Amino acid sequence: MLTEFGFIENLRAKYGFQKIGDDCAVLPKNAKTDTVVTTDLLVEDIDFRLDWTTPELIGQKALAVSLSDVAAMGAKPVWSMISVGVPERRWRSDFLSGFYRGWHRLAKKFDVELVGGDVSRTPDRIVVDSIVAGEVKKGRAVLRSGARPGDQIFVSGALGGAAAGLRLLEQGVRIETAASWQKRLLERQLTPTPRVADGIELASNRIPSAMIDLSDGLSSDLAHLCRESGVGARIFADRIPFHPKLKAFTRSFDERLALALDGGEDFELLYTVAPKKILGLQKQARKSSFGSLGEITANAGIIELINGDKTLILEPGGFRHF
Amino acid sequence: MLTEFGFIENLRAKYGFQKIGDDCAVLPKNAKTDTVVTTDLLVEDIDFRLDWTTPELIGQKALAVSLSDVAAMGAKPVWSMISVGVPERRWRSDFLSGFYRGWHRLAKKFDVELVGGDVSRTPDRIVVDSIVAGEVKKGRAVLRSGARPGDQIFVSGALGGAAAGLRLLEQGVRIETAASWQKRLLERQLTPTPRVADGIELASNRIPSAMIDLSDGLSSDLAHLCRESGVGARIFADRIPFHPKLKAFTRSFDERLALALDGGEDFELLYTVAPKKILGLQKQARKSSFGSLGEITANAGIIELINGDKTLILEPGGFRHF
Numbered sequence: 001m002l003t004e005f006g007f008i009e010n011l012r013a014k015y016g017f018q019k020i021g022d023d024c025a026v027l028p029k030n031a032k033t034d035t036v037v038t039t040d041l042l043v044e045d046i047d048f049r050l051d052w053t054t055p056e057l058i059g060q061k062a063l064a065v066s067l068s069d070v071a072a073m074g075a076k077p078v079w080s081m082i083s084v085g086v087p088e089r090r091w092r093s094d095f096l097s098g099f100y101r102g103w104h105r106l107a108k109k110f111d112v113e114l115v116g117g118d119v120s121r122t123p124d125r126i127v128v129d130s131i132v133a134g135e136v137k138k139g140r141a142v143l144r145s146g147a148r149p150g151d152q153i154f155v156s157g158a159l160g161g162a163a164a165g166l167r168l169l170e171q172g173v174r175i176e177t178a179a180s181w182q183k184r185l186l187e188r189q190l191t192p193t194p195r196v197a198d199g200i201e202l203a204s205n206r207i208p209s210a211m212i213d214l215s216d217g218l219s220s221d222l223a224h225l226c227r228e229s230g231v232g233a234r235i236f237a238d239r240i241p242f243h244p245k246l247k248a249f250t251r252s253f254d255e256r257l258a259l260a261l262d263g264g265e266d267f268e269l270l271y272t273v274a275p276k277k278i279l280g281l282q283k284q285a286r287k288s289s290f291g292s293l294g295e296i297t298a299n300a301g302i303i304e305l306i307n308g309d310k311t312l313i314l315e316p317g318g319f320r321h322f
Numbered sequence: 323m324l325t326e327f328g329f330i331e332n333l334r335a336k337y338g339f340q341k342i343g344d345d346c347a348v349l350p351k352n353a354k355t356d357t358v359v360t361t362d363l364l365v366e367d368i369d370f371r372l373d374w375t376t377p378e379l380i381g382q383k384a385l386a387v388s389l390s391d392v393a394a395m396g397a398k399p400v401w402s403m404i405s406v407g408v409p410e411r412r413w414r415s416d417f418l419s420g421f422y423r424g425w426h427r428l429a430k431k432f433d434v435e436l437v438g439g440d441v442s443r444t445p446d447r448i449v450v451d452s453i454v455a456g457e458v459k460k461g462r463a464v465l466r467s468g469a470r471p472g473d474q475i476f477v478s479g480a481l482g483g484a485a486a487g488l489r490l491l492e493q494g495v496r497i498e499t500a501a502s503w504q505k506r507l508l509e510r511q512l513t514p515t516p517r518v519a520d521g522i523e524l525a526s527n528r529i530p531s532a533m534i535d536l537s538d539g540l541s542s543d544l545a546h547l548c549r550e551s552g553v554g555a556r557i558f559a560d561r562i563p564f565h566p567k568l569k570a571f572t573r574s575f576d577e578r579l580a581l582a583l584d585g586g587e588d589f590e591l592l593y594t595v596a597p598k599k600i601l602g603l604q605k606q607a608r609k610s611s612f613g614s615l616g617e618i619t620a621n622a623g624i625i626e627l628i629n630g631d632k633t634l635i636l637e638p639g640g641f642r643h644f
Contacts, residue, residue: 001414015426017436025437027401030352035323039453041405041442044510079341079349082544083363092323104337114339115347119326120363121644129440129451130407131361233438259605321411322443 003322005224021228023072023213024134026141034141037133038069044125052169055098057190058128062099062105064214064302066196067133068267072213074203075134076141076252077196079115080107083129085122095126110196142203147210147229151272152292154281160220160256161243163263165189168249181248188243192267198286199269207281208271217264220316222303225270226296235294235314237307253293257307262317272296326644327546342634343550344536345394346456348463352468356463359455360391366447376419376493379512380450382419382428387537388454389432390589394535396464396525399518399622401437402429409443418450433517436445458576464525464593468587469532469551473594474614478517478604481540482578483565485585487511490571498538503570510565514589520608521591539586542638547592548618559629559638579629584639594618 002010012020018026024036040046042062053061063080068078082103086095107114112132165185167311168178177185196215202208218240226233236258243266246256273281273292281287292308303314324332334342343566346358351551364384365533375383385402392399408417429436434454478541487507491502497508517535524530534547541561548555559579565588567576595603595614605608625636 007418007441011422011436015422015436019437020439022509025401025403026567027437035357037438039403039438039440039451041407041440041449041451043407043442043444043449045445059514081347081359081361081453081466083361085363085365085368090643096329100333100337113341114337115341115349116359116361117330117342118361118451119644120365121368123366123367123447125445125447127363127365127444127449128362129361130451131403134361214400266324279354282482287336303584304373322410322441 001322007126010279021025022144024075026073029135031134032268033139034138035133035135036070036073036075036141037131039129039131040065040069042128042130042223044127053190055095056102059099059102061190062124062130063103063112063132064192064194066130068131068192068213068215069195069262070134071194071196072211072269073134073136073200074140074199074211075136076200077110077132077134079113079117079133081116081131082114083118085120085127090126091121105292121143126177131273136203137234140203140206142208142211143208144225145227147231147272147296147297148274149231149298151209151274151296152235152278152290153235153270153272153294153296154288155214155241156198156269157216157266158241158243159214159266160246160259160263161185161188162265163259164243164246164249171310181245184245185243185249189265192265194267201284201286203270205209205280205284207273207277208286209274211271212270214266214270215264217262217317218270219261219303219314221270223316225272226301226303230300232297232299232302233294234297234304234306237305239293241290261314268318325395333361343542344466345628346397348395351457354460355455355457356460357455358392358395358397358463359453360388361451361453364450364451364452375415375512378424378427381421382513384450384452385428385434385454386516386568386589386634388452389480389518390514390537391456392456393516393518393521394533394591395458396462396521396533397458398522399432399434399454400454401435401455403453404436404440405440407442407449410447412448413443458525462528464527464530464533466532466547466550467600469475469547469594469618470596471553471554471618471619471620473531473596474545474600475555475557475592475594475616475618476610476614477536477563477612478520478610479590480534480565481561481586481588481590481605482568482581482585483510484514484587485506485567486565486571488587495499503567507565507571508569509597510586514587516589517591517593523606523608524593525601526623527606529595529599529606532594533591533593536590536592537586539584539639540592541583541625541636543592546639547594548623550623552622554619554624556626556628559627561613561615564611583636589630
């Protein structure tokens with residue numbers, strides 16, 4: 001069966017759509033500025049479950065996932081639209097007022113204005129489409145396609161926490177009654193923090209050669225970046241920063257590794273830096289406390305994982321809808 | 323129960339969102355140009371039924387409804403994003419290839435580029451969010467709020483056809499086997515034509531004081547325009563242009579009138595013109611062959627319908643989700 005990534009690739013080839021396939025489309029605004037735009041569809045019982053979270057947190061996450069795409073371009077978010085479909089029983093409930101309260105709480109932090117949207121009825125499940133636009137200095141948007149062999153690979157924060165949080169939810173743990181270490185993991189899943197300030201600082205200092213946000217999972221998202229750049233990568237298992245609470249979740253290193261590689265939804269930034277820019281990265285105020293995970297190689301399409309004395313070929317194993 | 327329009331009004335008041343509530347949001351692009359953006363959510367079994375239409379026509383209509391919003395601002399459409407959610411059985415079918423073929427057929431006509439989107443799985447029904455942006459000369463976007471007492475009211479084309487087409491579908495008539503008059507009505511429902519060129523010409527000649535597209539129905543959309551403008555209206559039943567095939571659908575004038583007033587989805591433009599601009603409208607290349615439907619009054623919020631020797635207060639009766 002065709003994957004969703006193959007499907008997008010086919011669309012691009014068939015119709016000649018040049019602007020699709022990155023975290024955001026980059027569009028000219030004026031002489032000094034480009035606009036970036038993104039859209040993310042969230043479907044009840046696929047992307048969220050009402051018994052696992054609250055309307056506020058759904059509103060917040062709907063915005064967060066799109067802000068993360070804007071962050072991955074190095075852009076500053078500016079405006080948003082929300083299309084929301086709800087069944088009649090939800091319309092009669094306080095779902096939407098909670099949803100917009102959560103949306104607004106996060107939007108205020110980033111000075112994002114709601115400029116439009118649509119409201120529709122659905123037969124039974126909630127669906128949300130989150131649209132966010134941002135702005136970036138002309139020509140400075142960071143694409144997925146700029147990575148070159150020899151570039152070092154970095155992430156903006158610790159990985160695997162969101163996936164462990166999802167597992168806890170599946171096990172019946174709820175945020176209201178969770179232990180404190182569980183709460184930390186649940187928050188990674190339910191209220192992700194988009195790395196907007198990091199993205200802006202990286203791009204304005206022209207540090208990254210390529211960037212993507214970690215929504216599908218490190219193994220998938222690194223594969224996307226490599227495919228768009230026509231390169232490969234080599235990463236080291238013992239350099240991947242695991243979320244500090246993963247150890248409480250599982251004693252198994254292999255399980256922690258799987259969560260960090262394939263878990264998805266950490267919404268950290270994954271970016272590559274040319275050797276001559278490493279010093280610039282180290283000087284950056286918001287520099288990641290983590291070292292490089294590995295490097296970009298000329299071995300197009302091949303991602304090697306060095307785990308102790310073994311080298312594995314890493315297959316994209318993150319979340320996908322199809 | 324709160325209507326969807328009341329809901330949007332509440333959001334605007336509660337959070338101070340100034341840009342929501344028109345057909346599109348108007349955003350500054352550069353010194354000469356404004357950008358307009360709109361989003362429309364279409365849900366299977368609410369907004370379309372797969373046994374009534376084809377994937378191509380769904381793709382085409384998804385774009386058409388958003389193009390109509392852009393037309394209602396007097397703007398030229400430029401780019402689009404599509405978020406689409408489908409259940410796995412549709413993913414395995416050729417639904418999406420047909421959908422994008424239909425989308426692309428209409429997009430080519432208006433030179434609209436697909437710049438982004440999202441693909442998601444849904445549990446059982448298809449959902450589409452159509453986002454379109456357009457451009458208009460700075461300050462020239464035509465809002466809903468500019469109508470003044472004494473302005474004349476016009477529409478860009480004949481009304482009631484889409485609603486009659488919907489009735490035919492409900493009665494079991496299908497486009498493949500329909501009689502020719504039925505086909506004309508079904509096409510109004512299934513492949514609406516957005517009035518993009520009319521919108522652009524009206525705005526560039528600065529003819530309309532206010533404009534909206536007829537998606538919900540004349541009675542509802544005229545009420546939206548009047549509410550935003552703080553005015554009322556008086557329209558004449560015998561001046562409403564009925565679709566020419568409505569007579570074949572029903573011999574009853576009252577039924578034709580109800581279809582034209584409350585039917586919705588005609589996607590014609592409804593606009594108001596100040597007395598001193600009427601001459602300009604008459605000179606316009608694309609001028610409507612229809613005369614004025616009536617005029618704007620100072621009687622805020624009240625829409626009068628003059629039907630023969632009776633005057634009725636017209637309540638918004640068009641389509642609404644809630």
